[in-house]
Amino acid sequence: MQGSSHDDVRRHNLSVVLRLVHRSGAASRSQLTKVTGLNRSTIAALVAELVELGLVMEREPNATNQVGRPSPIVSVSEQVVALAVNPEIDAVTIGIVGLDGQVHRRVRYPTDRSPSVVEAVNIAAAVIDGMRGELETTFKVVGIGVAVPGLVRAHDGLVRHAPHLGWVDEPLAEMLEAATGYPVLAANDASLGAMAERFFGAGKGITDLIYLNGGASGIGGGMIVGGVPAGGVAGYAGEFGHTRVSDSDRVDSAGIRGTLEAEVTRRELLEVLGLAGADADELEQALLASTDPLVRAEVDRQIDHLAVALAGAINILNPQLVVLGGFLAALLAVDPDRLRSAVAALSLGSAFGSVRLSAAELGSNLLMIGAAELAFEGLLDDPAGLTAENAGSAD
Amino acid sequence: MQGSSHDDVRRHNLSVVLRLVHRSGAASRSQLTKVTGLNRSTIAALVAELVELGLVMEREPNATNQVGRPSPIVSVSEQVVALAVNPEIDAVTIGIVGLDGQVHRRVRYPTDRSPSVVEAVNIAAAVIDGMRGELETTFKVVGIGVAVPGLVRAHDGLVRHAPHLGWVDEPLAEMLEAATGYPVLAANDASLGAMAERFFGAGKGITDLIYLNGGASGIGGGMIVGGVPAGGVAGYAGEFGHTRVSDSDRVDSAGIRGTLEAEVTRRELLEVLGLAGADADELEQALLASTDPLVRAEVDRQIDHLAVALAGAINILNPQLVVLGGFLAALLAVDPDRLRSAVAALSLGSAFGSVRLSAAELGSNLLMIGAAELAFEGLLDDPAGLTAENAGSAD
DNA sequence: GTGATACGTTGCACAACGCCACAAAACCGC
DNA sequence: GCGGTTTTGTGGCGTTGTGCAACGTATCAC
Numbered sequence: 001m002q003g004s005s006h007d008d009v010r011r012h013n014l015s016v017v018l019r020l021v022h023r024s025g026a027a028s029r030s031q032l033t034k035v036t037g038l039n040r041s042t043i044a045a046l047v048a049e050l051v052e053l054g055l056v057m058e059r060e061p062n063a064t065n066q067v068g069r070p071s072p073i074v075s076v077s078e079q080v081v082a083l084a085v086n087p088e089i090d091a092v093t094i095g096i097v098g099l100d101g102q103v104h105r106r107v108r109y110p111t112d113r114s115p116s117v118v119e120a121v122n123i124a125a126a127v128i129d130g131m132r133g134e135l136e137t138t139f140k141v142v143g144i145g146v147a148v149p150g151l152v153r154a155h156d157g158l159v160r161h162a163p164h165l166g167w168v169d170e171p172l173a174e175m176l177e178a179a180t181g182y183p184v185l186a187a188n189d190a191s192l193g194a195m196a197e198r199f200f201g202a203g204k205g206i207t208d209l210i211y212l213n214g215g216a217s218g219i220g221g222g223m224i225v226g227g228v229p230a231g232g233v234a235g236y237a238g239e240f241g242h243t244r245v246s247d248s249d250r251v252d253s254a255g256i257r258g259t260l261e262a263e264v265t266r267r268e269l270l271e272v273l274g275l276a277g278a279d280a281d282e283l284e285q286a287l288l289a290s291t292d293p294l295v296r297a298e299v300d301r302q303i304d305h306l307a308v309a310l311a312g313a314i315n316i317l318n319p320q321l322v323v324l325g326g327f328l329a330a331l332l333a334v335d336p337d338r339l340r341s342a343v344a345a346l347s348l349g350s351a352f353g354s355v356r357l358s359a360a361e362l363g364s365n366l367l368m369i370g371a372a373e374l375a376f377e378g379l380l381d382d383p384a385g386l387t388a389e390n391a392g393s394a395d
Numbered sequence: 396m397q398g399s400s401h402d403d404v405r406r407h408n409l410s411v412v413l414r415l416v417h418r419s420g421a422a423s424r425s426q427l428t429k430v431t432g433l434n435r436s437t438i439a440a441l442v443a444e445l446v447e448l449g450l451v452m453e454r455e456p457n458a459t460n461q462v463g464r465p466s467p468i469v470s471v472s473e474q475v476v477a478l479a480v481n482p483e484i485d486a487v488t489i490g491i492v493g494l495d496g497q498v499h500r501r502v503r504y505p506t507d508r509s510p511s512v513v514e515a516v517n518i519a520a521a522v523i524d525g526m527r528g529e530l531e532t533t534f535k536v537v538g539i540g541v542a543v544p545g546l547v548r549a550h551d552g553l554v555r556h557a558p559h560l561g562w563v564d565e566p567l568a569e570m571l572e573a574a575t576g577y578p579v580l581a582a583n584d585a586s587l588g589a590m591a592e593r594f595f596g597a598g599k600g601i602t603d604l605i606y607l608n609g610g611a612s613g614i615g616g617g618m619i620v621g622g623v624p625a626g627g628v629a630g631y632a633g634e635f636g637h638t639r640v641s642d643s644d645r646v647d648s649a650g651i652r653g654t655l656e657a658e659v660t661r662r663e664l665l666e667v668l669g670l671a672g673a674d675a676d677e678l679e680q681a682l683l684a685s686t687d688p689l690v691r692a693e694v695d696r697q698i699d700h701l702a703v704a705l706a707g708a709i710n711i712l713n714p715q716l717v718v719l720g721g722f723l724a725a726l727l728a729v730d731p732d733r734l735r736s737a738v739a740a741l742s743l744g745s746a747f748g749s750v751r752l753s754a755a756e757l758g759s760n761l762l763m764i765g766a767a768e769l770a771f772e773g774l775l776d777d778p779a780g781l782t783a784e785n786a787g788s789a790d
Numbered sequence: 791g792t793g794a795t796a797c798g799t800t801g802c803a804c805a806a807c808g809c810c811a812c813a814a815a816a817c818c819g820c
Numbered sequence: 821g822c823g824g825t826t827t828t829g830t831g832g833c834g835t836t837g838t839g840c841a842a843c844g845t846a847t848c849a850c
Contacts, residue, residue, distance in 0.1 A: 002411070002431055002432050003407070003412075003431035003432055003433035003437070005806080005836095006404070006807060006838095007807095007836085007837095008404070009399055009400065009401070009403070009806095009836090009837065010837065012398070012399050013398045013399060013837090017398075029797080030796080030798095033797095036398035038398035038400070038838080038839090039838065039840075040799090041798085041799075041800080041839075042398070042837080042838055042839075044798070044799075045837085045838090061846095063847095064847090065847095065848080066795090066847080066848080067795045067796065067847060067848045068796025068848080069795085069796055069797040069798065069844095069845060069846040070796085070846065071797060071798080072798085151743065207628065208627055226626075228620075228621055228623075230620050230712070231621075231713070233602065233603040233713055233714060234713060236713040236743065237711060237712050237713035238711065238713075239710040239711065239713075240711055242706075242710045242743055243710065243711070244639065244703045244706075244707055244741070245639060247642040256741055308639045311637075311639075312638045312707065313711060315635070315637045316633065316634065316635055316638070316708060317625070318626070318629060318630070318633075318634075319627060319628060345651075346637075346639070346651055347637070348556075348634050348637055348649055398838095399838095400837080401804085401805050401806055401807095401836095401837070401839090402806095402838095404806065404807080405805080405806065408806090408807090424828080424829080425829095428828090433807080434809080435828070435829070435830090436807080436808075436809085436830075436831080437806080437807055437808075439829070440807090456815095458816095459816090460816095460817080461816080461817080461826090462817045462825070462827065463816060463825090463828060464813095464815040464816060464827050464828040465816060465828080466827085466828060467828095
């Protein structure tokens with residue numbers, strides 16, 4: 001509950017303009033005046049300051065075949081990047097992601113076993129050190145965002161519990177910050193996926209969405225509520241995988257009976273297909289190609305259980321859109337009608353509102369973009385404040 | 396994504412100050428400077444404007460036994476009120492609620508059968524007409540808020556579906572507006588209950604909470620996510636009653652199998668107690684007094700099912716607090732340990748974060764306060780804007 | 791080439807807040 | 821009870837950021 005002053009107005013307006021060109025891509029100054037409702041002169045001043053800060057560029061207007069003086073195009077600087085880090089069960093992936101959402105570079109460093117925190121930090125730091133020449137010459141690095149498959153305490157990036165990695169109460173952000181010198185933020189991978197899909201994927205412009213991702217190690221998710229990523233009080237929100245969907249005795253990774261994660265698994269799909277391993281695309285192709293009734297029965301069983309969890313979440317959150325990623329997207333692809341009608345039968349809102357179900361769009365770049373977005377967040381909130389520090393230390 | 400200008404700063408600061416005295420009660424000007432971070436002179440100007448608008452009063456400082464010049468106490472004007480309307484299956488309740496949260500008057504108009512929309516509007520309009528003398532002389536009415544037991548479209552107050560009242564697609568807000576001349580907003584009763592408990596009840600100062608209410612006609616709920624009441628895209632959010640908690644064949648009011656509302660019912664508690672009817676307090680007393688093992692078994696059964704739904708919601712939303720109202724509060728009172736440990740066993744976050752379960756505090760005034768809050772919302776968002784209109788029409 | 795249109799640019803006015811100096815009202819110690 | 825200290829209200833002034841209006845400029849249409 002804070003009051004605002006002149007500084008806040010300026011900060012807010014800079015933030016709004018930078019967010020717009022960040023999320024919607026390049027825009028002309030006249031478009032910015034229309035969207036923000038600000039005066040032409042104000043937009044000119046704001047853009048000038050952002051250019052000064054090295055965050056955006058202005059370039060010659062496009063030929064638009066419109067009468068009137070053409071308006072310069074404002075786009076995000078290509079030099080401003082964040083680093084994205086994603087430790088997984090069999091690899092650590094590090095990426096350089098531009099403020100425009102472009103993934104400049106992605107390095108996947110495979111590990112023979114699930115990395116410890118120290119190993120993950122060392123791998124990330126080593127890869128980043130390898131990039132350092134490039135980072136210091138051609139890029140301006142805002143910070144590092146880490147997408148962790150587990151519960152992460154939002155405010156300090158402490159990994160409370162990452163079951164598949166075997167991490168408990170590890171101060172990941174602090175360690176990576178010490179190892180690299182960049183500011184580090186960490187969050188749950190699926191929450192970041194939700195954010196990425198919302199801003200750059202299937203959920204562009206949508207204010208209320210649920211994102212569920214099915215991976216080798218389970219089901220996680222995230223949500224946007226009222227336009228804002230919902231993390232809950234400590235950042236643990238989005239654990240859709242532990243929703244009860246049946247009375248069966250199957251247990252999930254947390255030892256809870258009859259949950260979505262216990263009933264709907266990638267492993268069982270692979271087994272019934274007779275595959276040893278497959279990525280999300282291969283699994284989807286195999287499922288679509290199969291005519292085996294056993295495969296079909298397993299898919300139907302999983303779809304029906306998925307529908308229970310989705311309907312429950314829809315009844316609670318009344319979203320506009322449900323985005324499915326990983327093998328859950330494959331289930332949707334195999335029989336969209338079955339999933340849609342099962343969800344509709346179990347949800348109230350869907351009879352009156354209209355919920356869309358769709359597959360994730362960002363594919364393998366999802367977590368890179370999501371993690372980078374986390375790192376960009378501070379810059380977007382206060383474009384002048386943070387770069388002032390950066391500029392100070394860079395000079 | 397809008398820019399802000401000076402007008403917005405003023406509006407925002409007025410809004411912040413009015414919200415503070417509305418929610419936290421009376422406060423000294425010096426307290427306001429500390430909380431808002433604004434300058435003394437600014438607070439003085441803001442308070443002066445709010446006094447001018449007739450929204451707050453300043454009174455002589457209390458004896459505080461502190462050194463220094465005493466700071467005047469700012470409190471909300473006692474004249475500013477909202478009207479609250481709550482149509483139910485057996486009555487329509489109308490109230491006058493002050494900006495300070497005080498319920499000045501409450502009229503319960505019983506009906507022999509569930510009222511139609513026209514009847515409910517007529518009853519409310521007649522009662523309000525009866526109050527009109529008082530309303531026009533001693534009070535300044537901001538508007539009307541309606542708490543409806545059903546799905547309400549947020550932006551225009553259209554009642555999409557209120558199963559227990561038998562209403563479908565009724566333009567309630569519009570009708571009541573035409574009948575009374577006051578601006579009308581409507582929302583789901585449980586969502587408003589969540590808001591009321593958050594600001595004036597068990598959830599004071601909490602940013603993430605879930606509220607579940609058990610009534611004669613079913614279970615509804617609402618939630619606060621990141622400090623903001625979450626309505627979903629159309630205002631239908633919070634339907635916790637239709638969450639799947641078992642595989643049984645019992646169906647709820649929407650015809651969905653094995654849901655919370657199907658398994659956890661007030662009716663069955665009354666039946667096993669051998670009571671014909673009872674209000675929430677009487678039911679709780681009877682449950683606490685009973686030593687019948689059959690009663691105990693039914694309570695345990697319902698608690699276990701309630702725990703499944705609560706744990707699911709907790710896993711998804713990671714709230715700080717779960718508030719239970721109606722007969723759900725009675726279940727909590729009978730065996731808090733059973734409910735708490737069942738929830739803990741089924742939820743992830745509770746193992747790491749700490750979720751509190753508590754009973755609602757506001758009792759019979761809950762929906763009056765919640766509905767009034769809905770009507771106050773516009774005033775709180777823009778204190779100068781709305782009263783300017785009101786003052787114009789009142790002069 | 792001329793007019794119309796749309797937009798950038800520039801200088802000025804206005805509004806709101808912070809700052810500072812002074813005044814006022816309480817408490818404290820003697 | 822009286823001066824010193826502390827805290828806060830009050831009023832004038834300066835700063836800042838935005839809106840506005842007039843003017844300049846680039847494009848299209850004819």
